[in-house]
Structures are given as structure tokens and as C-alpha cells.
Amino acid sequence: MKITIFGSGYVGLVTGTCLADVGHEVVCVDVDADKIARLNRGEVPIYEPGLEPMIATNMRAGRLRFTTDATEAVAFGKLQFIAVGTPADEDGSADLKYVLKVAETIAQHMCEPKVIVDKSTVPVGTADKVTATVRRVLDERGLDLAFDVCSNPEFLKEGAAVQDFSQGARIIVGTDSERVVKAMRECYAPYNRNHEKLMFMDVRSAELTKYAANAMLATKISFMNEISNLAESLGADIEDVRHGIGSDPRIGYHFIYPGCGYGGSCFPKDVQALGRTAADIGYKAELLSAVEAVNKRQKSKLFQKLEQAFDGDLAGKTIALWGLAFKPNTDDMREAPSRTLMEALWAAGARVQAFDPEATDECRRIYGERNDLSYCERRDDTLEGADALVICTEWKAFRAVDFGHIAATLRTPVIIDGRNLFDPQSVKSAGLLYFAMGRGDSL
Numbered sequence: 001m002k003i004t005i006f007g008s009g010y011v012g013l014v015t016g017t018c019l020a021d022v023g024h025e026v027v028c029v030d031v032d033a034d035k036i037a038r039l040n041r042g043e044v045p046i047y048e049p050g051l052e053p054m055i056a057t058n059m060r061a062g063r064l065r066f067t068t069d070a071t072e073a074v075a076f077g078k079l080q081f082i083a084v085g086t087p088a089d090e091d092g093s094a095d096l097k098y099v100l101k102v103a104e105t106i107a108q109h110m111c112e113p114k115v116i117v118d119k120s121t122v123p124v125g126t127a128d129k130v131t132a133t134v135r136r137v138l139d140e141r142g143l144d145l146a147f148d149v150c151s152n153p154e155f156l157k158e159g160a161a162v163q164d165f166s167q168g169a170r171i172i173v174g175t176d177s178e179r180v181v182k183a184m185r186e187c188y189a190p191y192n193r194n195h196e197k198l199m200f201m202d203v204r205s206a207e208l209t210k211y212a213a214n215a216m217l218a219t220k221i222s223f224m225n226e227i228s229n230l231a232e233s234l235g236a237d238i239e240d241v242r243h244g245i246g247s248d249p250r251i252g253y254h255f256i257y258p259g260c261g262y263g264g265s266c267f268p269k270d271v272q273a274l275g276r277t278a279a280d281i282g283y284k285a286e287l288l289s290a291v292e293a294v295n296k297r298q299k300s301k302l303f304q305k306l307e308q309a310f311d312g313d314l315a316g317k318t319i320a321l322w323g324l325a326f327k328p329n330t331d332d333m334r335e336a337p338s339r340t341l342m343e344a345l346w347a348a349g350a351r352v353q354a355f356d357p358e359a360t361d362e363c364r365r366i367y368g369e370r371n372d373l374s375y376c377e378r379r380d381d382t383l384e385g386a387d388a389l390v391i392c393t394e395w396k397a398f399r400a401v402d403f404g405h406i407a408a409t410l411r412t413p414v415i416i417d418g419r420n421l422f423d424p425q426s427v428k429s430a431g432l433l434y435f436a437m438g439r440g441d442s443l
């Protein structure tokens with residue numbers, strides 16, 4: 001099948017590459033000429049396990065191409081995926097300018113019927129806006145062409161996107177058109193072999209499903225962080241509580257890890273945007289506001305713990321920081337708890353010595369070179385001359401450590417663990433003070 005993907009960002013690139021990998025012919029189009037040039041040279045602008053070799057294989061096989069030429073791209077695909085960004089507007093609602101710009105572009109160049117697929121995360125009602133935009137431009141061109149607009153939200157996790165695309169739990173398609181059902185069945189047939197994963201529903205329900213899924217997951221995290229804070233003050237251990245409640249199959253073990261707050265490009269933006277959608281129709285979404293507020297508070301907890309550990313005096317202190325990315329297996333630092341911590345430390349006059357297996361370049365891009373931030377080549381280099389160690393991201397390479405070495409190297413024997421990586425007894429027996437999240441004697 002011939003498929004065009006507008007937007008070669010995270011979602012567009014993964015979608016286009018995975019669809020090419022199962023044999024479809026795919027053209028990815030982007031307005032960013034530099035990005036397209038890099039992709040054509042085989043350089044992948046994002047870090048995503050498994051993606052780079054898959055792009056190379058499919059480019060070599062001639063099934064995957066990158067272009068800035070919208071005319072050619074619109075002519076190419078029967079399916080036209082819109083996978084461009086929907087950044088948060090000033091008021092928290094999703095900004096649709098890029099999505100509607102693509103709708104305009106498709107309408108300006110199309111000469112035969114097309115199925116337009118909203119892949120971007122967009123508020124309920126967006127498909128109607130895309131339809132109206134395409135119709136307006138076609139009218140201006142004096143053309144009466146058939147087209148369909150459907151919603152096909154993505155459920156990819158950064159760091160596992162390739163696998164999620166191929167082995168996702170469901171494929172949601174919002175449409176009331178038989179033509180779309182047929183086309184989307186053909187597109188996703190390679191992923192729909194063992195059991196029926198395709199779920200067809202009306203467009204608005206599909207659009208809301210995406211937000212509801214992310215809001216539910218964010219709620220689980222904020223709920224656990226709330227209980228974690230209670231556990232801390234009540235002298236209980238959230239890790240025991242987590243095991244205890246997770247054993248109930250109605251609750252389950254997934255996604256109930258307490259920590260230093262959720263980050264990334266999705267949960268913060270989507271919870272906010274859903275709240276905005278609710279406000280726009282005059283509904284006060286109390287739970288969503290609480291989920292956001294709890295997360296904001298959680299992201300400042302690491303700094304608070306450090307402040308308490310050093311009696312409020314962090315000026316001149318050097319803090320070793322493990323983990324800059326908002327989660328492991330990505331170089332993404334959007335809304336990362338590490339940023340909240342570093343910015344608070346700098347404001348308090350402290351220095352940071354940071355290590356991350358993938359996100360150092362991204363951190364440099366965001367913060368540049370500064371006197372109060374140094375990047376370390378190796379994890380344990382951060383400890384040299386540092387007053388305390390803070391862990392922000394649960395990278396696998398942070399799990400096995402020599403606590404004796406940490407105790408001997410740090411100036412003050414303090415570990416603040418935002419991800420509850422270690423057994424408290426093992427840490428403490430090395431003579432370290434260990435402050436984790438929601439674990440009894442935490443600060």
C-alpha cells in the first residue's frame with residue numbers, strides 16, 4: 001500500500017518506518033529541510049532503540065523515502081497520515097496550527113480521493129476541523145473530490161516505540177466510513193494476524209480514548225506518589241504497599257511505581273489539554289487538576305529532601321546527579337524531574353555534576369555550557385568532590401553499584417534516590433544516609 005506520513009518527528013518517523021518494515025511503500029515528508037537531509041544521509045535525529053537500523057534497511061529496500069516535496073508526497077499515498085506536533089498553547093490547550101496546516105497542504109495538492117489519518121494527539125473535535133479545512137481549500141480550488149478524515153491515535157512509549165508499534169495492545173480507528181475501514185484494515189493487516197486488534201469506533205470516541213488512556217496512566221502515578229508521601233510521614237514503606245496493592249488483579253503491578261514525578265512530552269501536555277477541553281465545555285475536571293498538582297509537587301521533592309539534608313544551606317555544594325532523561329532508554333528531557341531539580345539547585349547556589357547514558361547532548365542543547373553544571377563521561381566520575389548523590393532516572397546501569405566506593409568518595413554520605421532503586425539496608429550498611437521516596441525514614 002502507498003502511504004504518506006506528514007511530520008518526521010517521533011511519531012511520524014516510527015510510524016513510517018514500521019509501516020515500511022512490513023512491506024508498505026512509505027514517503028515521509030517534513031518542512032524541516034535540514035532534518036530531511038540528515039535522514040537521507042542515514043542520520044536519525046532521535047534516540048530510539050532499534051529505529052536506526054530499521055530505517056537503513058527500509059531505505060535500502062526502496063520502501064522508505066524522505067522528502068520536503070509536499071506535491072509529490074500528497075500524490076503518492078492513498079493514506080495521508082498527519083503526525084505533526086500539537087504543542088501546548090499558552091492556556092494549556094493543544095495548538096492545532098501544524099495539524100491544520102498539513103490539512104491545507106493535502107487539500108491544495110490532492111487530485112484524487114484520499115483518506116486522511118489523524119495520528120497526532122488532538123483534542124476531541126479535531127477531525128471535524130480537519131474536514132472543514134480540507135473542504136474549504138477544495139472549494140477554493142473548485143474541486144469536488146471525495147475524502148475521509150479518521151482518527152488513529154498512537155500509543156507508543158518512548159524507548160519502546162518500535163516494539164509498541166508492532167506489538168501494541170490495540171489499534172484504534174475512529175470513523176463512520178466503510179472506505180476508511182477497508183483502507184485501515186489493509187494498512188494494519190500485518191499487525192492484526194493473531195487476534196483482532198483493530199477497534200473501530202466513532203471519531204470523537206477515538207480522539208477521547210487517547211487522552212483518557214494517558215490521563216488514566218498519569219492518575220495512577222500521581223495516586224502512588226500521593227500514597228508515597230503519606231507512607232513517608234506515617235513511617236510506612238511504599239515499596240511494601242506497592243507489592244501489597246499490586247497483588248490485587250483489579251489494581252495490578254503495572255504503572256504504580258512511585259518516583260520523582262512523571263515527565264515527557266505526553267502526560268504533562270495531555271493531562272493539561274484534557275483539562276482545558278473540559279473547561280471549554282464548562283466542566284470542572286477536579287481529578288485532572290489534582291493529578292497535575294500532585295505531579296508538580298512531586299517534582300520538587302528531590303530538592304526539598306536535599307535542602308533538609310543540608311539544613312537549608314546548599315550554596316557552594318556540589319551535587320552528583322545520575323539521570324537527566326525523563327525516563328530510561330531515551331535522550332528526551334522534556335518536563336524531566338532532573339530539570340526541576342537542577343534549576344532549583346542553581347537558584348540555591350549549588351553546582352551539578354551530571355551523568356546520563358544518552359541525554360548529555362540534549363542537556364547541553366537546553367542549558368549550554370555553564371559554570372554550575374559539568375557533564376561527566378562516566379557514572380562514578382560525578383562522585384568526585386561531590387557532597388551528595390541524587391538519582392533522577394532509573395537507567396539499568398545505575399542498579400548495580402559499589403556503595404562502599406560511593407561512601408568513600410562523597411564528601412557527605414548522602415544518597416537521595418528519586419526512583420527507589422536500592423535495598424535501604426544494603427545502602428545504610430555501607431555507612432550512607434539513604435533517602436528514597438516514601439520509604440519510612442525518608443526526609
Ligand code: UGA
Pocket residue numbers: 121154155156157158159214217221254255256257258259260261262263264265266267326327
Ligand atoms: C506515554 C504512554 O505510556 C504511552 O502509552 C503514550 O503513547 C505516550 O505517552 C504518548 O502519548 O505518546 P511516554 O511519555 O513515552 O509514554 O512514557 P512512559 O513510559 O509512559 O512514562 C511517562 C512518565 O511516567 C515517566 O516520567 C516515568 O518515569 C513516569 N512513571 C511511569 C512513573 O513515575 N511511574 C510509573 O509507574 C510509570
